[in-house]
Amino acid sequence: MCQNRDIEIFDVYIFIRSFYRFLEYQRHAGCGRREAPAIMRHLNYSHLHYFWTVAREGSIAAAAETLHLTPQTVSSQLKLLQESVGQPLFTRAGRGLALTETGKVVKEYADEIFTIGAELAHRVRSGEPARRTVLNVGIVNSIPKLVVCRVLEPAMAMTDPFRIVVREGSFDDLLGELAVHHIDLLLSDHAIPPGMHVKCYNHALGDSELAFFAHETKATDYAANFPQSLDDAPMLLPIAASATRRALDDWFERVGVSPRIVAELEDNALVKALGEAGLGIFPAPTAIALEISQMYSSRIIGHADGVKEPYFAISAERKLRHPAVVRVTEAARAGLFRSGARP
Numbered sequence: 001m002c003q004n005r006d007i008e009i010f011d012v013y014i015f016i017r018s019f020y021r022f023l024e025y026q027r028h029a030g031c032g033r034r035e036a037p038a039i040m041r042h043l044n045y046s047h048l049h050y051f052w053t054v055a056r057e058g059s060i061a062a063a064a065e066t067l068h069l070t071p072q073t074v075s076s077q078l079k080l081l082q083e084s085v086g087q088p089l090f091t092r093a094g095r096g097l098a099l100t101e102t103g104k105v106v107k108e109y110a111d112e113i114f115t116i117g118a119e120l121a122h123r124v125r126s127g128e129p130a131r132r133t134v135l136n137v138g139i140v141n142s143i144p145k146l147v148v149c150r151v152l153e154p155a156m157a158m159t160d161p162f163r164i165v166v167r168e169g170s171f172d173d174l175l176g177e178l179a180v181h182h183i184d185l186l187l188s189d190h191a192i193p194p195g196m197h198v199k200c201y202n203h204a205l206g207d208s209e210l211a212f213f214a215h216e217t218k219a220t221d222y223a224a225n226f227p228q229s230l231d232d233a234p235m236l237l238p239i240a241a242s243a244t245r246r247a248l249d250d251w252f253e254r255v256g257v258s259p260r261i262v263a264e265l266e267d268n269a270l271v272k273a274l275g276e277a278g279l280g281i282f283p284a285p286t287a288i289a290l291e292i293s294q295m296y297s298s299r300i301i302g303h304a305d306g307v308k309e310p311y312f313a314i315s316a317e318r319k320l321r322h323p324a325v326v327r328v329t330e331a332a333r334a335g336l337f338r339s340g341a342r343p
Contacts, residue, residue: 208285226302
């Protein structure tokens with residue numbers, strides 16, 4: 001009985017902590033992507049669980065079956081939660097339900113609350129001495145995912161138990177998340193620009209030279225007369241707004257070649273997938289040349305001399321303290337982006 005009482009108290013603590021973050025989100029709504037809902041003075045934990053189940057299952061009927069309750073019970077409890085929030089959480093979508101913008105915000109916090117609750121139950125059953133530490137990381141859409149994997153690998157290999165939660169988005173949106181401490185670290189291919197008034201700090205990880213890759217069946221031909229071989233060659237490039245694209249365009253002009261651009265893409269993984277299909281030559285950092293060769297059947301045909309892609313870890317702290325963040329930055333500087341590395 002005492003143990004159950006302790007668990008209930010801890011559940012309340014977890015709920016209050018997560019709900020406090022929800023209210024903090026509302027106060028800083030101007031930095032986020034969505035309009036924050038009205039402040040709730042009273043929120044029932046069970047009502048939130050019914051809402052969370054409906055959001056996951058997509059309908060009241062499916063949620064009722066999962067919860068072993070009648071649809072009428074789930075519907076009435078959901079109505080009470082919506083009255084507490086003060087705004088609709090769902091809208092009709094065919095035969096099911098879709099989350100409103102307010103509902104999406106509430107679900108984000110419900111996800112955290114019930115994930116922590118599941119960890120609590122596991123700890124009680126297994127007798128684990130300590131709760132796993134969570135590292136929330138934001139990555140800008142333009143940074144190569146293979147680079148992200150290499151950067152985060154040291155944190156995932158730490159002996160202390162860690163759970164890494166990764167969010168992808170635009171630089172501005174993720175910087176707003178970092179400013180209100182919804183994420184611990186932002187990985188970006190560019191620093192915070194001058195004049196942006198936000199209390200966050202750039203920590204340079206290093207940079208990588210860019211090289212051009214082609215499918216292994218065509219690489220030898222393109223490499224034979226590089227860079228002239230790029231003239232009118234099919235090319236897969238980042239979108240024109242990116243700093244990398246601007247640097248590559250300057251390099252093309254400098255060496256006197258005009259490749260035939262067949263696609264401009266924001267998603268680096270898609271660029272490599274199209275390159276693997278033999279649809280064009282593509283640029284990528286030499287720091288991940290081995291992975292590209294193994295995963296995408298592509299080889300380097302030449303280097304864009306003088307063109308480098310920088311990488312930054314951006315934090316809300318001037319001095320890094322989170323052990324996983326320190327491990328990530330130190331390992332990247334010492335190994336992944338060491339100067340002079342060229343395959």
